[in-house]
Amino acid sequence: MYKILIVEDDVTIAGILNENLRKWGFESDYVTDFSNVTAKFVEFNPHLVLMDISLPFYNGYYWCSEIRKSSKVPIVFISSNNTNMDIVMAINMGGDDFITKPFSLDIVVAKVQAILRRTYSYIGETKVLEHGGALLNLSEAALYYKENKIELTKNEFKILEVLLENKGNVVSRDMIMKKLWDSDSFIDDNTLTVNMNRLRKKLESYELMDYITTKKGLGYIINDH
Structure with a gap:
């Protein structure tokens, strides 16, 4: 079972994402202590991270760069900050994709599935x-x-x-x-x-x-x- 970590300041959005991902068969969890996101990342050891940009203490770009020091796990940014500069910054900091708020849950799940398939399946429908x-x-x-x-x-x-x-x-x-x-x-x-x-x-x-x-x-x- 693939594990998804949600780094989202809005508790309502985090809860909705968490519930929906679980319905699709993923094991998911979300961060509650935004002063140390990497601690939760290490503890949960996810296959993919959904990362908001606007967070308490440090923004999502910072935590993405911290995760990239030790892991190549896919990181998908989710944010209402959707200017070209935001998207370019997200990719340059090590992000793999960018989803704009407000978003469709179906789009989120489809992107998550596609990235996981590319990252971990390697050869088409490899078992x-x-x-x-x-x-x-x-x-x-x-x-x-x-x-x-x-x-x-x-x-x-x-x-x-x-x-x-x-x-x-x-x-x-x-x-x-x-x-x-x-x-x-x-x-x-x-x-x-x-x-x-x-x-x-x-x-x-x-x-x-x-x-x-x-x-x-x-x-x-x-x-x-």
């Missing part, structure tokens, strides 16, 4: 498995997290694929081993442990901490971040 802000691209056998592309070995990809396909459920070691080696014949149990440990270390090096949890005697589960 992607997502959890905790990480996206597993099945055609590339690669994992995307924040602005990073994480290259995976064949076994690491298969482990993540079976775990993400069954997220919310414990996946037995036997099921994972059959996925890895496509065989009912005996495989050294320690081989799976070695592969799992390598995958965990790789994920942790990209700040995906405790992404996979061991259920002793049962198997593994994708952690509910």
Whole structure:
């Protein structure tokens, strides 16, 4: 599920956007402490930001430039300040699109969907498995997290694929081993442990901490971040 962060001073507009995005299947939230927008950005870890220009303390241009210091996540400006200079400034500061107030909710959703599709799907209708802000691209056998592309070995990809396909459920070691080696014949149990440990270390090096949890005697589960 894609996560959208709304940075909007008008509580009514923020609430309407939040409710509408959730109806369309997005996970969304909005900023309430405008003195530290980046703290909320880091905590929520969104796939896209809807950013007003006129905000308390610092304007949207400032927060866009702050986010750009650490992330390439798409930022869409929403503002009644709609002169050519405002639009040029928004794009120059790192914005990906500009929506003028008053706006149509359908237009907002359409633009959000289009930008997310361009940013995260990569190849047309490529199938992607997502959890905790990480996206597993099945055609590339690669994992995307924040602005990073994480290259995976064949076994690491298969482990993540079976775990993400069954997220919310414990996946037995036997099921994972059959996925890895496509065989009912005996495989050294320690081989799976070695592969799992390598995958965990790789994920942790990209700040995906405790992404996979061991259920002793049962198997593994994708952690509910």
